Structures are given as structure tokens and as C-alpha cells.
Amino acid sequence: MTHPWKSNGDKRTIVFEYKPSGTILKYLNDMRDLINKAIINAYSMAKSNNNELPSPIVLRKSLKNYYDNNIIYAKHHINPACRNAIAILRSYKKNNNGKLKIIKAKRLAMRIDSELIRIDNNKLRITIRPNEYEYIDIVDKNRKYNEYSKYKISEVLLTDNKVCITFIIGSLNKPLINNNIIGFDLNFKTIDYTIIKDNEIVETNTIDTSDIAKTQRDYARKRTKIQGHIKNPEKRNRKLKESRHRQRNIIRDKLQKLTTKIVNDNSDKTFVFEDLTNIKKEGRKNKNNRNNKNNNEDSKASNKNNKSKRFRTDINTWPYRLFQRFIDYKSKNKTLYVNPEGTFSECPVCGEKLKHPIWKISECSNCGVTFNRDRLSSLSISVRGLHLCGTPFTVSGSSSWYSMRNNYLYHPDHVIIENFNDCKKYVHNNA
Structure with missing residues (x-):
């Protein structure tokens, strides 16, 4: 415990x-x-x-x-x-x-x-x-x-x-590996990471966590059915408690196995995460702002807000802090936490502010590059981790970005798309 x-x-x-x-x-x-x-x-x-x-x-x-x-x-x-x-x-x-x-x-x-x-x-x-x-x-x-x-x-x-x-x-005096960083961007269905070693981007990849998301939603639906069909209060409460207990055990088991593999594969690295302490408070704040805004909007905008409501629910039920804690105590090296604000808002090619016309896409209007939003966030988190270590990502080191650049671009289903308009058409046709 x-x-x-x-x-x-x-x-x-x-x-x-x-x-x-x-x-x-x-x-x-x-x-x-x-x-x-x-x-x-x-x-x-x-x-x-x-x-x-x-x-x-x-x-x-x-x-x-x-x-x-x-x-x-x-x-x-x-x-x-x-x-x-x-x-x-x-x-x-x-x-x-x-x-x-x-x-x-x-x-x-x-x-x-x-x-x-x-x-x-x-x-x-x-x-x-x-x-x-x-x-x-x-x-x-x-x-x-x-x-x-x-x-x-x-x-x-x-x-x-x-x-x-x-x-x-143990103690907080775990060693800090300042030249070998792995930064994680935690999302509901994926975990994206970027590894930077000796000021070179070594690898970026995505871990599929949709099975955890599916478990969360399946058990949420089961509890909804229990609440609607079982009239006896004592039996209903007992069944709800059993459902929560099973869900918790399944999620913890999956996270234990996943984090053990991650730590064993990256035992020589410093792990970097976003400090997500107030993410739920921010979610409630955004919800209130959207509700005030929707008072003067049409039904189409209201439907769009319903999607964001489901997304907030998903984020608030995803055990991101449990994942971080498992990594923290299993790793022999120190774990860093960086400010999450703006990790996907700056273009690494030209430095311009990015736009997000579609959730998974970050578009730079200046250089016309379309990025995978989550992988780009993992790069920013890794770079911020290097700054905390006192070894910032140097100008010469940033040249490694070009060798890894293709992995950060937005490729739906591994289809290479040259510009945002083609990407938008692809998303529309395959929605």
C-alpha cells in the first residue's frame, strides 16, 4: 500500500x-x-x-x-x-x-x-x-x-x-539520470512517450491502453443497469460494491503488469510526468465555463458539449495517478513532475503557437506541419524534464528532431498525409 x-x-x-x-x-x-x-x-x-x-x-x-x-x-x-x-x-x-x-x-x-x-x-x-x-x-x-x-x-x-x-x-535520494530521459503523456486510450539520450531523440512510441478504458466503461454500464433493475436497496448496494471492487482489482492488476514492464525496459532512465494534481478541478472549471457559454448557443453546440462531457468523465476515471505512483516506487531512479500547461501548444519546428482543429491534431499555420498531438506532448514533457535536470535540449541536439520528425506527424491508420486539408478530408471520410 x-x-x-x-x-x-x-x-x-x-x-x-x-x-x-x-x-x-x-x-x-x-x-x-x-x-x-x-x-x-x-x-x-x-x-x-x-x-x-x-x-x-x-x-x-x-x-x-x-x-x-x-x-x-x-x-x-x-x-x-x-x-x-x-x-x-x-x-x-x-x-x-x-x-x-x-x-x-x-x-x-x-x-x-x-x-x-x-x-x-x-x-x-x-x-x-x-x-x-x-x-x-x-x-x-x-x-x-x-x-x-x-x-x-x-x-x-x-x-x-x-x-x-x-x-x-527507501529515500528521496534516488539517482537522477540527467542524460537519459523518458517523458510520458497520459491519455485515456494511449500512453505516448519520447526518449531523449545525450541530447538526441532516440525513440517515440505509443502504448495502447484501450483495454483499461474498456474495463472502466463496461463496469460503469454494469452499475447503471444494477441501479435501474435491482429495487431492493441492500442487494443493490451489495452488487454495486462488488462491481467497484472487481473493477479496482482488474485495473490495478493491468497497471501493475504494464508499469513493471515499462520500468524493466527503461531501468537506466529518469521518468518524467506531467503534474496532474489539479486536473479534476480544471475539468470542473471548464465544465462550468462551457455550461455558461451554452446558455446562448444552439442545439448543435450543445451536442458537441455532450461529447466533451463524456471525455471529461473518461479523464476523471482514468487512474493516471495510480500509474504514476507505480512507476515512481518501482523505478530505482528519481521521477520528475513538470508543469502540464502548454505542452502541446508550441511548434517544435518554428516555435509558433499551434492550433487544434481536431482533437488528435496539432496544426502549425506558419510552417504547415500537422502533428500527432499526444506524441508532440510527450516530446515537450521530455524536454521540460531535461531543463529540470539542468541539461536543456541544446540547439545542436535539436537537430535530432528532424530524424524523428516523421514519427510526430499525424498519420491516421499509418496513412501519410501531406497537409491539414487532406487530413481533414481523411478524418471526415473515415469518421
Whole structure:
């Protein structure tokens, strides 16, 4: 298991079941009450500040006097309680169009910071109060436990029946290969990449991921049928949960096999990706802009927007971040993330701004060249990766572009087309 937040290294988690003692059950109940108190404080602070939630640090300061006078546990326990409270409210706000309300925490679950835990003789020691500890026997059936336990503990998630111990393994000091770059452009049905070595474009190619796209759409249709045909709520929810579970397992299996092959074939390269952190927010923003624009447009434009709606849905369901994470932790070299803005907007031949009359096509009106939009993006991503490495794509090195130029041109079904007008006719005739 990996986590999306950043740390000084990759994270791995082992999970096992246990029977809590009376002391741990009381601790979990008291911490749940503290989280609910923190949620009320954070909600009040947000309402007085234009619905902006405070940071966990600000929330902790507001709770300090209450904690000191009413809570009998070690001082460090207030930190994860405040983080949990803010995380709960942020999640509700994100899923309810910016609205906020007081959410009551019901589960007995608490994240415990690394300062309060350690492993001692195959037992997990938890500091409840200063010089007062609780011990939990570690079930080391996980085949990776002996390897992971050599590293520092990041945190422990403790519930009333499970323990999740997260270790920080490796480090961010992976080597940076600054003369051998592979840049990826992630799309819904393809992954395009460009390899640049010693300032020469070595290869550009496309990986077909339409099987992943098909799986996503097939299971989406299955859930639609389940929602329409099964009237019993309990059975419907169970079937929907099973469908999501199967889809997730199939997608993860395909991505595991794909990323393992990619890393094994490119073990001597630095991987470069676009930083797609806010892609879903941008999608929602574009959706709102299009909806406002469509109020004054005809039905033909509305139909066109329906296509873009499907495209946004496809992009938002494609597990691009999972693909990046798998590559990141499997690669022995450092992974770079570049700004995605404008990766397909500049012509590499003359530097003019490109137009996109058809989605797959990037056309330069100055030199008349028609490019494959996705492959051209992978070239830009690789070049930006070189700049981050401190080895920019030099003028002499850019001459290699001409030897690879044909691979970046738009060739539908491998048909070579000389200009955009011929390309447009071909697309129209074969639509």
C-alpha cells in the first residue's frame, strides 16, 4: 500500500487484526470525542472566515487549553486528532460543492504519530501517557514485514479491531539520470512517450491502453443497469460494491503488469510526468465555463458539449495517478513532475503557437506541419524534464528532431498525409 502524500521516502503498510484491551478501547473512545470537539471548533472558525477551514496547527492552538485541562493523555495525541477533524470536514466540503456542516465521527479509529510508537521485541509499544505504555503483539505473517521493520515508522492507524503500521522505506535520494530521459503523456486510450539520450531523440512510441478504458466503461454500464433493475436497496448496494471492487482489482492488476514492464525496459532512465494534481478541478472549471457559454448557443453546440462531457468523465476515471505512483516506487531512479500547461501548444519546428482543429491534431499555420498531438506532448514533457535536470535540449541536439520528425506527424491508420486539408478530408471520410 502506498500513500499519495509526500514524505522522505516511499511508504509501505502492513495490516493485522488484534483484540484491544480495555485501556485501548477507552483511549479510542476518548480520542473520538476529542475529534468531534475539534470538528465543532473547526466548523465555527470556518463559518467566521468565509467557509475557509483552518489549518490543523491553528485548530490545535484553539484546542490547547481544553486539551490541557480535560484530556489525560500525552500531549502529542492532539496533533493527529486535529488532522483527522480537518480531513473529515475537507472531504465533506469537497463532495458537497463547498458546503459545510458539523459531521460526527462514529468509528473508533485514531492515527498515532511516530513520536508515540515504537517496536519492542515484536510488540508495538504505544505511549498512552508519559511513562505509561500499552503493548500490542505484532502478527508478522506479512512476508514483507521483516524487510519493512528495518525502517522508520511513519504512523500507526489504530481501530477497535485492526492495526495498520506504515513504514518509510527507501529515500528521496534516488539517482537522477540527467542524460537519459523518458517523458510520458497520459491519455485515456494511449500512453505516448519520447526518449531523449545525450541530447538526441532516440525513440517515440505509443502504448495502447484501450483495454483499461474498456474495463472502466463496461463496469460503469454494469452499475447503471444494477441501479435501474435491482429495487431492493441492500442487494443493490451489495452488487454495486462488488462491481467497484472487481473493477479496482482488474485495473490495478493491468497497471501493475504494464508499469513493471515499462520500468524493466527503461531501468537506466529518469521518468518524467506531467503534474496532474489539479486536473479534476480544471475539468470542473471548464465544465462550468462551457455550461455558461451554452446558455446562448444552439442545439448543435450543445451536442458537441455532450461529447466533451463524456471525455471529461473518461479523464476523471482514468487512474493516471495510480500509474504514476507505480512507476515512481518501482523505478530505482528519481521521477520528475513538470508543469502540464502548454505542452502541446508550441511548434517544435518554428516555435509558433499551434492550433487544434481536431482533437488528435496539432496544426502549425506558419510552417504547415500537422502533428500527432499526444506524441508532440510527450516530446515537450521530455524536454521540460531535461531543463529540470539542468541539461536543456541544446540547439545542436535539436537537430535530432528532424530524424524523428516523421514519427510526430499525424498519420491516421499509418496513412501519410501531406497537409491539414487532406487530413481533414481523411478524418471526415473515415469518421
